[in-house]
Structure formats: C-alpha cells, structure tokens
Amino acid sequence: MGFLSRLAVCLSAIVALYACGVGVGPLSVSAAELARGPVGPLLRVAIIGTPDDPRIPVVREALGFWNGELSRLGRSVRFDSGTVIANVPLPEDALGAASRAQPRPWSVYFNARLRSSLGGVDDEADVALSASPDIISFGVPFEGRDRHGIVALRPMNRWPLTLPNVARNVTVHELGHLLGLQHNADARTLMCGRPAPCRPAAFTSGVPRIFPLTPNDQAGLRQRWP
Numbered sequence: 001m002g003f004l005s006r007l008a009v010c011l012s013a014i015v016a017l018y019a020c021g022v023g024v025g026p027l028s029v030s031a032a033e034l035a036r037g038p039v040g041p042l043l044r045v046a047i048i049g050t051p052d053d054p055r056i057p058v059v060r061e062a063l064g065f066w067n068g069e070l071s072r073l074g075r076s077v078r079f080d081s082g083t084v085i086a087n088v089p090l091p092e093d094a095l096g097a098a099s100r101a102q103p104r105p106w107s108v109y110f111n112a113r114l115r116s117s118l119g120g121v122d123d124e125a126d127v128a129l130s131a132s133p134d135i136i137s138f139g140v141p142f143e144g145r146d147r148h149g150i151v152a153l154r155p156m157n158r159w160p161l162t163l164p165n166v167a168r169n170v171t172v173h174e175l176g177h178l179l180g181l182q183h184n185a186d187a188r189t190l191m192c193g194r195p196a197p198c199r200p201a202a203f204t205s206g207v208p209r210i211f212p213l214t215p216n217d218q219a220g221l222r223q224r225w226p
C-alpha cells in the first residue's frame with residue numbers, strides 16, 4: 001500500500017474514532033475473556049449503590065431484556081442478575097470527568113481512569129448509581145478481562161429520568177454501549193443518539209416499552225459475543 005493510501009486509511013480511522021466516541025473494543029469477545037456461569041460465559045454485574053436505590057429494579061429489568069435479546073440472537077453469553085455493592089464508595093469525581101468527556105476521543109483516557117478507580121470490584125461490568133445531579137448517563141464497552149464495561153446512571157429524581165418510560169430505555173441504552181453498540185440516527189430505535197438529534201426524553205411513553213434494535217445492532221451483537 002502506498003504512502004497516500006496508508007495516510008487515507010489512518011485519517012478515516014481517526015475520523016471514525018471521533019464520530020463513534022465510545023472506546024474501541026475487540027471486534028469479537030472470546031468466551032475465555034469471560035467468567036463461566038452455570039450454562040455458559042457470564043458477564044458478572046456489580047451494581048454499586050445503596051440497596052434501596054430505585055434504579056436497582058430498573059437495572060435488573062434491563063439485564064433481563066438483554067439476556068432475552070442475546071438468547072434470541074443465538075448467543076450463549078448472559079448477564080447475571082447483578083450483585084449490589086454498597087461498601088465501595090463511588091468515585092464521583094472520576095465519574096463526572098468521564099461523563100463530561102463522552103463521546104469525545106479523549107474519553108478513552110477518562111474511561112481508563114474510571115476503570116482503575118473501580119478496579120477493586122471483580123466483575124465484567126460495573127453499574128454505578130451516581131448521586132451527582134450533574135452527571136449525564138453513559139456506557140463504556142467491555143473490552144476484555146482487564147477492561148470491564150461501565151454504565152453510569154444519573155439519579156432517577158432528575159429530568160429526564162423522571163419522565164415515564166425514560167429510565168427504562170436509558171438504562172437499556174447504556175447497557176447497549178457496554179455490549180459494544182454505537183449510536184445510530186434512527187429516532188425509532190434504542191441506540192439513537194449524538195450526533196443525531198435524539199435525546200433521552202424521546203423515550204417517553206405512556207405504555208412501558210423498550211425501543212427496538214436495528215438490524216445493524218443485531219449483526220454487531222452476533223459478531224461480537226460468543
């Protein structure tokens with residue numbers, strides 16, 4: 001490949017990184033990277049917060065949704081039901097810094113710093129129930145045994161999580177990022193987000209419902225997970 005072709009490939013990769021914004025994980029995760037559950041590879045989830053937090057049942061509902069989708073797509077990997085960890089103080093400063101950095105390329109640095117702040121927890125996925133009114137919910141993909149996935153959720157008494165059906169879909173959406181899904185521009189779907197004008201308030205619905213995945217999301221999950 002000539003110099004100009006190599007330069008073009010590099011530039012397009014940099015543009016893609018900027019546009020995607022979330023960390024770039026392996027294209028596929030091997031079962032060897034995961035814990036072993038009773039029936040197959042397992043993503044163990046630590047829900048870090050107080051046991052009476054109203055977000056805990058919402059997180060468990062979201063984990064159940066994803067297990068249903070993974071099963072439907074013929075994947076063997078599953079989330080566990082999540083263990084509530086109340087004795088680990090949340091690193092709110094690192095959470096806030098990572099939240100502000102999403103979805104810019106330098107979020108990679110702040111995500112790594114956040115991972116090491118949460119490093120004492122042995123699992124594949126951390127769900128941080130932030131008490132900060134300033135945080136914007138976000139999700140960081142699982143990228144291997146030493147690079148666990150992270151979801152941070154803002155308090156449920158803060159807009160837009162106070163709107164009906166929004167907390168449910170925001171939680172499922174952020175877990176979608178943890179599974180490696182990226183944003184699209186279709187406002188009828190779960191993973192619509194920046195730079196498209198989709199915002200969490202668009203998940204509002206009088207009837208409880210989880211927005212659908214795109215065919216591209218489904219293909220990504222089939223490719224990425226055992």
Ligand SMILES: [Zn+2]
Pocket residue numbers: 173177183193
């Ligand atoms: Zn998102």
